[in-house]
Amino acid sequence: MTAPRWRLILNGKCAGDDDLREAVGKLREAGVALGVRVTWESGDAERHVDEAIRDGVDTIVAAGGDGTLSEVATELARRDEPAETLPSLGLVPLGTANDFASAAGIPEEPLPALQLIRDSAAVPLDLLRIDADDGTHWCANLASGGFGTEVTVETDEGLKKMLGGLAYLITGIAKLGRIEPLAARVSGPDFAWEGDFIALGIGNGRQAGGGQALCPDARIDDGLLDLTIVPELSGEVASTIGTLVKDGKHAALDRVAVRARMPWVELVSDEPLALNLDGEPVRSRRFRVECVPARLRMHLPAGCPLLATA
Known part of the structure; x- marks a missing residue:
């Protein structure tokens, strides 16, 4: 043999x-x-x-x-x-x-x-295939935008080496007081959403940034991507953080998230928007994300x- x-x-x-x-x-x-x-x-x-x-x-x-x-x-x-x-x-x-x-x-x-x-x-x-202003990219796990992307990009390499996934949490806590929502138009088959968001996930896999489960029900062999949008929370920030402490992060996310499952999705923004593709930040005013089966x-x-x- x-x-x-x-x-x-x-x-x-x-x-x-x-x-x-x-x-x-x-x-x-x-x-x-x-x-x-x-x-x-x-x-x-x-x-x-x-x-x-x-x-x-x-x-x-x-x-x-x-x-x-x-x-x-x-x-x-x-x-x-x-x-x-x-x-x-x-x-x-x-x-x-x-x-x-x-x-x-x-x-x-x-x-x-x-x-x-x-x-x-x-x-x-x-796999996810992402067409952006600068060309085509691929993503095996999860594309994320908003607060989670900034945390992942800004987390210090030395801190990650010392603390592992905990480093993302520390960086995230440090940013909580200065979360600025992003505006986008999101569309797909039988789906349309427009507004301000603080976090967005397009999942082949489920989590990114050291355990942020933005797409907790995603599957990597169903031919579909999972979309999660966390809208700008306004006056709900305090109660959501209270839920986070009391019931866990998934319960807090479930209270406010917009979710959908589809074969492709398009994101359009008037200003360049950053998506983190398994650790690679890509900026574009327009993204088309397609799930390529098998x-x-x-x-x-x-x-x-x-x-x-x-």
Whole structure:
């Protein structure tokens, strides 16, 4: 039997992870032909994915956070080949927040995460394709705008390294007194909304920014995106924060959010609007976000809560 051929693409910030090094060694001892490449600068992921496909690998493993997953998925999705002819995708979560991995139930430790990839069949994975003023982007997890985007963008790298996901909460609390709503027109099939919002999520996955579950019911294999809009709250801010403390953040969100599920959505704003695409801020006056069904294949746990088929 031919040994499985894998290529692990590792975020350079995590290159000194001893647990990952040990786990790679154990997978090699178990018969997996596992090569490692490290990303240091823009363009590295594209080069490594191209090389892996030329080498005929079976699986490409993204080792890092949500941004690394999205970067590798983007380079696969940009190719003309259908999903079944491309390498499958695996994930070893090594980032700060690891929102996709957390929601999907992927193990936090490198060895169990690699063993999951080895022992599970790849399943179809939808992706979000975003057309903006500057071109086309892809998103594996969640596109967010408003307050959550500013928190994610402004959170200090050193603080994230020390505190992990807690860093986003601290930054968010610091910003609570100066939330400025954004204005947009949002439309999709049988859906139209216009007004000021403080947070917006367009989910393939469910959460971003260290656990902000903006799209708590999203599925990654249903061919649909989940839209959540948190309107400007005016006098309800105090009572909403009270609910947040008493009942938890999901209860507070449910009180005020506008939600919909659809295959595509368009956002239009008179001023440039920032969407955070798995950690990559993109500014545009107009976005069209489309769910592309089964664009890739990914190794996920049995009973993964993000799967409609679970």
